[in-house]
Amino acid sequence: MPAPYHSIEDRLNRYLTGLTNARDVPELQSRVALYGYTPDKLNQMLAQRQQAFDLYLAQKTEYSEQHAATAAFEQAWKTAHDTYMRLIRLGRILFRDNHAIFIKLTLNEERKRTFSGWLAQANTFFSNLLSDQNALAKYSQYNTPPDAVNAAKALVVAAEQANIIQAKETGEAQQATKDRDEKTDALDSAMSEFYALAELACEDAPDLLKMLDL
Template identity: 25%
Template sequence: MTAKRKGTELEYLKNYRLLFDNLSKVADIQAEMAEYGYDQTAIDEGKALYEKAELLYNERKVESAEEKKAYDTFAIKLEELKEFYKKDRKKAKVALLKNTELYQYFQLNKQLPQAYLKLMQEAKFFYEQIQTNLEAKPLLARLKLTEEVATSRLELVNTTFTLRVEYEKEKGESQQATKDKNKAFEDIAEWIRDFYAVAEIALEDHPQLMESIGKFVRS
């Protein structure tokens, strides 16, 4: 199991960058570490892991922002649909009050659903019936629930559904980006731990060199 990292991921990226910068500048550290298997090729492998973690960290930020934007856009449209549906149901209750069969058929005897999918399904049925139910049409039209109104509302239902699909897509991409980022951070953290363990041995007689890199990799 991977140990939980202390500090923020951004702080870790900063420290990793400083470590690799320092390694590239101090020849004495390079020479000592090369004797213990950390030659330039090995250091480059570690740096590549750092660069991957940094890249995926930034990509995850982008995906997270896109997910939030998609949800906010969907939520605004859903609220718009909900408000229209509430008002139109209120009109329909008055229009169909004396016709128990139609009143129940239009589901006016039920509470407004809280779940978004159920709400959208019910609203879709409601407005489709305004368009097609010949018995209800003249009664509903008296309170301005016309085919034209229903068509407009159904367009809103379809738009809201499309926005939800887009949000789910962005959510999935954001979740995958988070998994990829987490894996990249685990990989570089493991490399750093191994490097530091060897450095404690390789630089045991050079405490000043150890200190120059140790401050960047200690958690």
């Protein structure tokens, strides 16, 4: 019985060895050809194996890009959040006796933990602050001019864009996994039949079976 091959990479490498030797070793080829595995048929299976291998590599690339996008998003969110929270904390001090502005700037609210909730609160805060000249003037008295507020808002926008990119990369990685698995499953099925018939064809020639990695 063949040794177990758990990873996709191991299986694909094993398939390449078995199919190539079945095609190129004359004594082995003459035996498996009796069960329909002619050079043309084996070339077709090798092409199928190459397609599976290409999809395997593409999936690895997509997941690498997804991980990079996730890291970029998390950093962008943290940077935006830290800057935004400084404005929130400062505002809670500056407007503690001004109930109307305190509410308008959502200073009374607990910050949302989900990104979508956090983003909605942040956008509300910046929109209301930047439209209130009195509130902006108050912030300016404490080393936070409008330019600083706009810069903080830009960080929120950058976090939102990073989140969009992360979602795109996640979707592409999931699709790449689906494509890889569909192609690999079909190849696994074809190779299972190939190995079973090759064992039958070479049951009296163990040395030939070793060429198939059996």
